[in-house]
Amino acid sequence: MDETDGPEGGDPACWLARVCADCGSFREELSLDHCQNCGAPLGDEERD
Template identity: 55%
Template sequence: MSRPDGGDAACWLSEVCPDCGALNEDPAGRCWRCGADRTEDDTPPAPGG
């Protein structure tokens, strides 16, 4: 029986809201959970992105 490789290989760090930890599909704009403005987020871009 083969084992699955596991979860996502992508780094989701750039999509995590630094204020509340919600995962946002759009890395810019406002957080859907807490409303934090993410347009001036200083999180460095993910490698290759």
């Protein structure tokens, strides 16, 4: 199969906001204000 035979796929870039900046785990539940894995606070602001 040639690479041009099928549609391109992949995860949308907009999912980046669902990744914990501290541990990198994927945030399943958007209503939580902390990471389910490491407990880090989550918000819409940028973190350094």
